[in-house]
Amino acid sequence: MKSVNKPELAHLSNSNAPRDSAREFSILGLWAGVRKNWWLTTAVTVVVIVAVAFYTLSQTKLYRAQATILFDPQPPRPLGNEVQQVVDVGQSSYWNNKEYYRTQFWILKSRALASTVVRELGLHRDAGFIRGKPANEVKGNLEVTVEQAADILISRLEVEAIRESRLAEIRYRDADPKRAQRILARVCDNYVEQNLEQVLESTNTAADWLRGQLSTLKSDLESSELALHEYKKTKNVLSVSIDDQSNMLRAEMTRLNDVLTDLRARREHANARRNELMKIDAKDPAELPAQELINNHVLQGLRASYIEGKRNLEAALARGKGEEHPDTRALRSSLEETRRAILLEVNNIQRSVDSDWEGLNREIAGLSALSEEAKQRALQLNLLEIEYKRLQRDRDTNERLFGIVTERTKESDLTRMLRINNIRVVDRPRQPSGPVSPVLPLNLGIGALAGLVLGVALAIGREQLDRSIKTPEDLEVEHGLLFLGLLPAVGTPAAIKKPKQLSSTEQEWPELIVHYQPTSGTAEAARALRTNILYMSPDRPYRTLLVTSAGPAEGKTTVACCVAVAMAHAGHRVVLLDCDMRRPRVHRVFGLSNEAGVTTAMIDPSTTDSIIHDTVVPNMKVICTGPIPPNPSELLHSEAFARLLENLTTRFDRIIIDSPPVVPVTDAAILATQVDGTMLIVRAFQTSRELVRRAKRTLTDVGAHMVGAVLNAVELERPEYGYYRYHYYKRDGTYSARSDRDSEPHASSSGDGALRH
Numbered sequence: 001m002k003s004v005n006k007p008e009l010a011h012l013s014n015s016n017a018p019r020d021s022a023r024e025f026s027i028l029g030l031w032a033g034v035r036k037n038w039w040l041t042t043a044v045t046v047v048v049i050v051a052v053a054f055y056t057l058s059q060t061k062l063y064r065a066q067a068t069i070l071f072d073p074q075p076p077r078p079l080g081n082e083v084q085q086v087v088d089v090g091q092s093s094y095w096n097n098k099e100y101y102r103t104q105f106w107i108l109k110s111r112a113l114a115s116t117v118v119r120e121l122g123l124h125r126d127a128g129f130i131r132g133k134p135a136n137e138v139k140g141n142l143e144v145t146v147e148q149a150a151d152i153l154i155s156r157l158e159v160e161a162i163r164e165s166r167l168a169e170i171r172y173r174d175a176d177p178k179r180a181q182r183i184l185a186r187v188c189d190n191y192v193e194q195n196l197e198q199v200l201e202s203t204n205t206a207a208d209w210l211r212g213q214l215s216t217l218k219s220d221l222e223s224s225e226l227a228l229h230e231y232k233k234t235k236n237v238l239s240v241s242i243d244d245q246s247n248m249l250r251a252e253m254t255r256l257n258d259v260l261t262d263l264r265a266r267r268e269h270a271n272a273r274r275n276e277l278m279k280i281d282a283k284d285p286a287e288l289p290a291q292e293l294i295n296n297h298v299l300q301g302l303r304a305s306y307i308e309g310k311r312n313l314e315a316a317l318a319r320g321k322g323e324e325h326p327d328t329r330a331l332r333s334s335l336e337e338t339r340r341a342i343l344l345e346v347n348n349i350q351r352s353v354d355s356d357w358e359g360l361n362r363e364i365a366g367l368s369a370l371s372e373e374a375k376q377r378a379l380q381l382n383l384l385e386i387e388y389k390r391l392q393r394d395r396d397t398n399e400r401l402f403g404i405v406t407e408r409t410k411e412s413d414l415t416r417m418l419r420i421n422n423i424r425v426v427d428r429p430r431q432p433s434g435p436v437s438p439v440l441p442l443n444l445g446i447g448a449l450a451g452l453v454l455g456v457a458l459a460i461g462r463e464q465l466d467r468s469i470k471t472p473e474d475l476e477v478e479h480g481l482l483f484l485g486l487l488p489a490v491g492t493p494a495a496i497k498k499p500k501q502l503s504s505t506e507q508e509w510p511e512l513i514v515h516y517q518p519t520s521g522t523a524e525a526a527r528a529l530r531t532n533i534l535y536m537s538p539d540r541p542y543r544t545l546l547v548t549s550a551g552p553a554e555g556k557t558t559v560a561c562c563v564a565v566a567m568a569h570a571g572h573r574v575v576l577l578d579c580d581m582r583r584p585r586v587h588r589v590f591g592l593s594n595e596a597g598v599t600t601a602m603i604d605p606s607t608t609d610s611i612i613h614d615t616v617v618p619n620m621k622v623i624c625t626g627p628i629p630p631n632p633s634e635l636l637h638s639e640a641f642a643r644l645l646e647n648l649t650t651r652f653d654r655i656i657i658d659s660p661p662v663v664p665v666t667d668a669a670i671l672a673t674q675v676d677g678t679m680l681i682v683r684a685f686q687t688s689r690e691l692v693r694r695a696k697r698t699l700t701d702v703g704a705h706m707v708g709a710v711l712n713a714v715e716l717e718r719p720e721y722g723y724y725r726y727h728y729y730k731r732d733g734t735y736s737a738r739s740d741r742d743s744e745p746h747a748s749s750s751g752d753g754a755l756r757h
Helices: 006-015 027-036 038-058 094-108 111-121 127-131 146-156 177-235 239-278 290-295 297-318 326-415 440-465 472-478 504-508 510-516 521-536 556-569 598-603 605-611 632-636 639-651 667-672 689-701 719-730
Strands: 062-071 157-161 167-174 423-427 435-437 483-488 544-549 574-578 620-623 654-658 677-683 706-714
Touching (some): 038 440, 146 157, 472 706, 510 521, 521 677, 574 639, 598 605, 677 689
Parallel strands (some): 483 706, 574 620
Antiparallel strands (some): 062 167, 062 435
């Protein structure tokens, strides 16, 4: 019974592969969430602005006194640049200046300086200062420790460098303008005085220490000079003679090494000649070393005679003369004499080479002894030189230190007489004329911005936490389901485009709104859905179509009725088959009895004609479920149901099957394997994404052919459905009889929506 187009199924499975990744964010999606929850954004923004306004008005007014201080990295030097000060009050390089400024800024905000100011002004007993209130608004006495008051003063003090200058601004905030001026003036004065006192104190301390070190350094210098003299006298060494002897030994060792290297090379050469001579074959000395032949003319002649005699002997033998032939014997005798002569000459050469080799060994041994003796003398000289240089180094160090300390002592005596300070106050603090805090417009602006950001974040968060299916894009992009169309929520303004007086039956069962109100928005949507289903497979149209949902209460019965009515209006013979044997509803919609239906026809096929009921819709029949069995799943999987479905296929053009939800029970999965196509119903803003994903997986696992998904109970007034709202509200969709006669998929209809896929 099931008709499946395999290529088409493969194409759909590839092109609409589900994306199980996290929900994609986009600017339009975020803006839609904000626009949807605009009331939340507005409420949060207003609340934050009001809270900021109340907080700002309740704050105490603060006044700020400020002063300017100059830092001179290169203070004047009355004694010249050659005379170094004990304490460097300035810096030279850029990085040193940067570190110097930072250090001075920290000193300005140090607890020591703040404690001095607190003690001098008695701020630790000033209740207004401690509480941060004007003096005329505080009554009673209040006292804290000096350290606590110093921390309060530091928290209200600010230091900021003026860019591209040697100036810095010092600012102090207080609720009382006079007190702010008084405290800041005292901070500046104490800081300048403290800097000068530190310089003078450091200079005096350094000068006293230098004078105490002079006598010690003088005694050390005299001791080192006497020690050096005694060493020279004991070892009979002059400082100049040590260097000369070292140079002579170095030259002697160099010459010995050169000669020794040359002798070793000659010995290797002689050894190589010996090895070559030893390789000569005594039986056939024709092969002789080339070097020996070149250097010995006698050996050359003997070798030539030997080779010539050997050639003549071989020629005689080749002519047939035997070994006992007189000529052969004469030639062999001559060849033997030549061979002995060659060997004798080679032995003479070998004895000469051996003699040379032994002589070279003796020379090398003698020179090695001389070289080793020179090394020992150099080592002894090095030991003398080490001790001498150590004593000389001690003498030079003590002499240099004594000179430096003597010079610095005299310079420090001069510099401490000068009171040079590289820090001074350029602008003294004045009494503030007006408060600087709080700034109401600025706080309100920041509050409005913060409230807007917080409201937008809450709106977006609220939208993202909503895991329900909302738009067709959610079905297509995230779950890979083909979107067939949507149906407006029955009873909303979009569902009834031209209201009329309804009967009690029509009001009780709005599933038949497509029939009773053919020009309504729901009817328009149903016809668009019908067209999309027909165009899904124009060559092999779906004869049996299963309508199911992921969970209960998603409106699958309503969608099944609307699709069946729309197809019946198009001239198709349609039967609505209620296979929801858990909670059947079709018989209630059409006011029929459920005593006989699918279950009775499977038991007794002869009753098939009696269970097919007529409806108020032309060309449309209804078959109820009948008595509810205890085992619906096994019943739907039986051969009896397959025969019933095959029988109905011969009688009707379209069979619309209403089934239970696919996730809670297996009835829909069983039915999906026996029909041409399965249509999944999703209720907008109610069905969760996880439920849809699970339903699709269940249907895919059993090999169901997914026609697509329908978004049901859509409220077109929501901003997510702007295009569809225009399609069903704005378009002149006056219903005509011609639009209901498009019995074939290729027939045009003025009431049908455009095919989206």
